[in-house]
Amino acid sequence: MTAIAERPARSRARNRRVAGADPDKRHQILEGAHVVFTARGFDASSMADIAAAANVSKGTLYVYFEDKEHLFIALIEREREKQKQGIYEALADIPDLAQALSRFGERLVRLITGGFALSAQRIVLGVAERMPELGREFYERGPMQGTRRLAAFLQRRVELGELAIEDPALAAAQFIDLCQSTLTRPRLFNAVPMPPEDEEIARVVASAVTMFLAQYGVKKPG
Amino acid sequence: MTAIAERPARSRARNRRVAGADPDKRHQILEGAHVVFTARGFDASSMADIAAAANVSKGTLYVYFEDKEHLFIALIEREREKQKQGIYEALADIPDLAQALSRFGERLVRLITGGFALSAQRIVLGVAERMPELGREFYERGPMQGTRRLAAFLQRRVELGELAIEDPALAAAQFIDLCQSTLTRPRLFNAVPMPPEDEEIARVVASAVTMFLAQYGVKKPG
Amino acid sequence: MTAIAERPARSRARNRRVAGADPDKRHQILEGAHVVFTARGFDASSMADIAAAANVSKGTLYVYFEDKEHLFIALIEREREKQKQGIYEALADIPDLAQALSRFGERLVRLITGGFALSAQRIVLGVAERMPELGREFYERGPMQGTRRLAAFLQRRVELGELAIEDPALAAAQFIDLCQSTLTRPRLFNAVPMPPEDEEIARVVASAVTMFLAQYGVKKPG
Amino acid sequence: MTAIAERPARSRARNRRVAGADPDKRHQILEGAHVVFTARGFDASSMADIAAAANVSKGTLYVYFEDKEHLFIALIEREREKQKQGIYEALADIPDLAQALSRFGERLVRLITGGFALSAQRIVLGVAERMPELGREFYERGPMQGTRRLAAFLQRRVELGELAIEDPALAAAQFIDLCQSTLTRPRLFNAVPMPPEDEEIARVVASAVTMFLAQYGVKKPG
DNA sequence: AATGAATGAGCGTTCATTCAT
DNA sequence: CATGAATGAACGCTCATTCAT
Numbered sequence: 001m002t003a004i005a006e007r008p009a010r011s012r013a014r015n016r017r018v019a020g021a022d023p024d025k026r027h028q029i030l031e032g033a034h035v036v037f038t039a040r041g042f043d044a045s046s047m048a049d050i051a052a053a054a055n056v057s058k059g060t061l062y063v064y065f066e067d068k069e070h071l072f073i074a075l076i077e078r079e080r081e082k083q084k085q086g087i088y089e090a091l092a093d094i095p096d097l098a099q100a101l102s103r104f105g106e107r108l109v110r111l112i113t114g115g116f117a118l119s120a121q122r123i124v125l126g127v128a129e130r131m132p133e134l135g136r137e138f139y140e141r142g143p144m145q146g147t148r149r150l151a152a153f154l155q156r157r158v159e160l161g162e163l164a165i166e167d168p169a170l171a172a173a174q175f176i177d178l179c180q181s182t183l184t185r186p187r188l189f190n191a192v193p194m195p196p197e198d199e200e201i202a203r204v205v206a207s208a209v210t211m212f213l214a215q216y217g218v219k220k221p222g
Numbered sequence: 223m224t225a226i227a228e229r230p231a232r233s234r235a236r237n238r239r240v241a242g243a244d245p246d247k248r249h250q251i252l253e254g255a256h257v258v259f260t261a262r263g264f265d266a267s268s269m270a271d272i273a274a275a276a277n278v279s280k281g282t283l284y285v286y287f288e289d290k291e292h293l294f295i296a297l298i299e300r301e302r303e304k305q306k307q308g309i310y311e312a313l314a315d316i317p318d319l320a321q322a323l324s325r326f327g328e329r330l331v332r333l334i335t336g337g338f339a340l341s342a343q344r345i346v347l348g349v350a351e352r353m354p355e356l357g358r359e360f361y362e363r364g365p366m367q368g369t370r371r372l373a374a375f376l377q378r379r380v381e382l383g384e385l386a387i388e389d390p391a392l393a394a395a396q397f398i399d400l401c402q403s404t405l406t407r408p409r410l411f412n413a414v415p416m417p418p419e420d421e422e423i424a425r426v427v428a429s430a431v432t433m434f435l436a437q438y439g440v441k442k443p444g
Numbered sequence: 445m446t447a448i449a450e451r452p453a454r455s456r457a458r459n460r461r462v463a464g465a466d467p468d469k470r471h472q473i474l475e476g477a478h479v480v481f482t483a484r485g486f487d488a489s490s491m492a493d494i495a496a497a498a499n500v501s502k503g504t505l506y507v508y509f510e511d512k513e514h515l516f517i518a519l520i521e522r523e524r525e526k527q528k529q530g531i532y533e534a535l536a537d538i539p540d541l542a543q544a545l546s547r548f549g550e551r552l553v554r555l556i557t558g559g560f561a562l563s564a565q566r567i568v569l570g571v572a573e574r575m576p577e578l579g580r581e582f583y584e585r586g587p588m589q590g591t592r593r594l595a596a597f598l599q600r601r602v603e604l605g606e607l608a609i610e611d612p613a614l615a616a617a618q619f620i621d622l623c624q625s626t627l628t629r630p631r632l633f634n635a636v637p638m639p640p641e642d643e644e645i646a647r648v649v650a651s652a653v654t655m656f657l658a659q660y661g662v663k664k665p666g
Numbered sequence: 667m668t669a670i671a672e673r674p675a676r677s678r679a680r681n682r683r684v685a686g687a688d689p690d691k692r693h694q695i696l697e698g699a700h701v702v703f704t705a706r707g708f709d710a711s712s713m714a715d716i717a718a719a720a721n722v723s724k725g726t727l728y729v730y731f732e733d734k735e736h737l738f739i740a741l742i743e744r745e746r747e748k749q750k751q752g753i754y755e756a757l758a759d760i761p762d763l764a765q766a767l768s769r770f771g772e773r774l775v776r777l778i779t780g781g782f783a784l785s786a787q788r789i790v791l792g793v794a795e796r797m798p799e800l801g802r803e804f805y806e807r808g809p810m811q812g813t814r815r816l817a818a819f820l821q822r823r824v825e826l827g828e829l830a831i832e833d834p835a836l837a838a839a840q841f842i843d844l845c846q847s848t849l850t851r852p853r854l855f856n857a858v859p860m861p862p863e864d865e866e867i868a869r870v871v872a873s874a875v876t877m878f879l880a881q882y883g884v885k886k887p888g
Numbered sequence: 889a890a891t892g893a894a895t896g897a898g899c900g901t902t903c904a905t906t907c908a909t
Numbered sequence: 910c911a912t913g914a915a916t917g918a919a920c921g922c923t924c925a926t927t928c929a930t
Binding site: 482483484485486487488563565566567568569570571572573574576579580582583584587588611613614617618621622624625626629630632633634635648651652654655656658659 | 704705706707708709710785787788789790791792793794795796798801802804805806809810833835836839840843844846847848851852854855856857870873874876877878880881
Binding site: 062067068 | 903
């Protein structure tokens with residue numbers, strides 16, 4: 001009935017670009033791409049470098065991914081899946097508001113300032129002008145997603161009478177930004193080479209929580 | 223008026239390539255570079271594109287700038303000069319603390335979220351992995367500078383008894399981040415095409431000021 | 445016969461650019477390079493010219509050779525291998541001293557004044573100032589090598605009592621230079637287009653042998 | 667009557683390229699060209715380098731010389747004039763044959779192996795394929811000239827009964843080559859950086875004279 | 889006559905992509 | 910499906926030469 005159904009013979013025909021089916025090989029390629037893109041950025045990474053890092057031939061790259069851009073996008077997506085795990089648990093699991101915020105903030109900052117997330121941000125930002133689709137998607141599935149989840153959490157606490165917030169979306173963004181103050185920006189610009197130490201993160205997040213609650217917290221009676 | 227005065231270019235001569243002395247042409251090239259770099263980022267902008275956009279020959283580019291990287295750096299520097307004017311006046315001129323912070327925050331956000339600053343940030347971030355020098359310089363002369371100036375201002379107000387701040391550097395960074403909450407990030411990722419409207423900026427900055435003073439403000443007696 | 449034997453290229457792989465394994469193509473490129481370098485010298489030969497002459501794409505040149513200089517060096521080496529064959533046989537095979545020297549001298553001159561050897565010398569000399577390594581290597585593997593081998597031969601004949609030579613290295617150089625008198629220099633400068641005829645070579649080498657033996661020969665007792 | 671005579675008005679007209687008339691400036695340019703060509707060879711020397719070395723503008727180069735090639739040729743010619751002086755005096759002034767040959771040989775070798783002559787040879791050889799006219803002229807006015815003069819000298823001594831030479835041209839070339847054995851070739855290839863010491867030259871030339879006279883000398887009667 | 893900014897063709901080299909095997 | 914040799918367009922950059930001043 002569909003165009004596809006009308007040409008079943010072609011469905012595996014054309015003989016080329018059947019889309020790489022072997023998940024191991026796909027994984028292997030993404031590992032190589034991770035290494036190379038992280039070290040050099042998008043433009044300065046060559047498909048030859050990636051093929052070498054993945055220990056496959058250049059041709060194989062094109063069996064599994066349409067082109068360089070799609071390979072990069074696939075990598076970004078895989079990394080996002082890998083990393084967002086466990087961040088939001090604190091919000092669900094810890095009953096005490098201040099403690100929940102602290103834990104969430106610390107995990108978030110550790111994620112953002114460590115390893116691939118920083119590189120991925122740089123790369124995506126670097127191509128955002130040319131590839132607005134990619135930039136938007138990355139933002140929406142990453143930072144925006146996080147802000148939304150936190151906003152929902154805050155909303156719940158408002159309803160519980162623990163917080164007084166008019167604009168939860170703004171408040172969520174404020175908290176996330178406060179947690180990163182002095183930590184993310186210099187590292188994004190590569191002006192500071194090392195991830196922040198846990199104590200430093202704890203200190204900044206503690207200040208963020210204090211400030212946040214000073215503004216939005218509901219004083220308990222008595 | 224003298225022959226010597228008429229050839230000031232010699233005074234900066236090093237070895238060869240006395241460097242284009244014609245400021246109009248230099249300006250013309252930077253305009254072209256602005257357009258092209260803004261539209262495509264660093265790597266995807268070719269010197270041929272820039273030459274065409276500037277309406278000069280490729281060779282001329284190299285009379286005025288050592289190479290692509292130096293051209294880009296010169297552009298960044300020019301834009302910074304153009305833009306940093308007037309940002310810090312509010313801090314010096316307005317006696318009332320809350321008003322001074324509001325004014326400063328609003329101008330800062332308008333600067334960061336408008337036009338070239340966003341593009342420049344993207345480009346620098348995009349190459350920061352490969353060119354850490356550039357990233358560091360950009361960060362230090364831009365964001366870090368702003369934070370420092372604000373920290374100095376805050377310190378003065380602490381000494382005047384208006385604020386109680388233990389770590390002025392952190393406080394300054396917090397204020398600057400609060401002012402940008404929900405405004406800068408989506409635009410950096412090109413997820414939102416337009417600069418924020420003045421009312422939106424005013425709203426976010428007002429919230430930042432409130433929050434900031436709730437935490438660090440000294441309640442006046444009686 | 446085995447799979448391993450079928451891909452010998454891997455054995456030489458370093459990092460990337462496993463280097464063209466197809467010997468036919470390599471040969472084809474060297475032929476093109478031969479033609480172009482011979483006709484124009486090193487600097488005036490462009491990789492585009494060579495690619496065209498070899499009937500391959502410019503990119504293919506870089507699959508087989510690292511850069512222009514390495515291509516040139518490979519060409520020189522190939523020609524040396526091709527040509528040095530059979531020169532020294534005369535020294536080993538012919539017992540009579542005068543005959544051995546004649547035969548060696550004639551072959552040497554024929555080699556030096558014919559075809560590529562002349563061009564290669566010109567090219568190497570032309571770049572020797574900028575690329576002293578190349579000049580030195582060429583000299584050592586070429587002219588110096590020949591002189592050394594002849595010196596060793598002479599030394600043996602000294603030990604047999606046929607020659608009386610104090611400085612065999614000087615004597616060897618003298619003989620080689622005498623063999624080339626009037627023949628090599630004008631051709632090196634391209635002042636005479638054709639290689640010398642065999643009779644001319646025979647005449648000059650005969651004179652060289654006579655002169656050499658008049659000086660260094662040991663008169664046999666009556 | 668000639669085409670030139672028919673258009674006298676044009677003779678200095680056209681306003682351009684009147685051929686640089688100032689001999690000081692011409693000299694200045696040639697000095698700069700000497701330095702640069704000597705250090706880098708023909709192709710690797712840029713007109714900008716030469717202009718800088720000569721302390722004139724690039725444009726001025728083209729006032730005095732048609733193009734790079736003609737500038738180089740003019741330099742070669744000037745150097746030849748400068749250097750050939752005094753070489754042949756020994757042949758004219760010293761009555762004793764062996765002494766005359768020694769003196770001549772030593773001066774010749776000192777000239778050839780020192781300074782610019784070596785560079786000039788390299789450069790001319792390097793471009794001889796592309797510029798056969800230049801190669802031929804250089805050879806004829808340089809090496810060939812020297813051989814001819816020596817041949818004429820030898821012929822005179824033959825007529826005086828001091829020598830027995832059938833082919834004076836060959837004999838002259840042989841002597842000149844013997845004088846340079848082990849000295850010129852390695853330096854031409856830049857395999858040995860320094861000019862030979864006077865003692866070394868004396869030793870090689872002495873051997874050349876001995877060998878030459880052993881072959882061509884006429885034994886004086888008892 | 890002298891300048892040096894401007895030109896633009898051309899350079900060596902890279903690299904995403906294709907395709908015969 | 911996997912390979913990697915081959916391609917050719919495009920890159921950043923150089924430089925002999927021109928020409929308005």
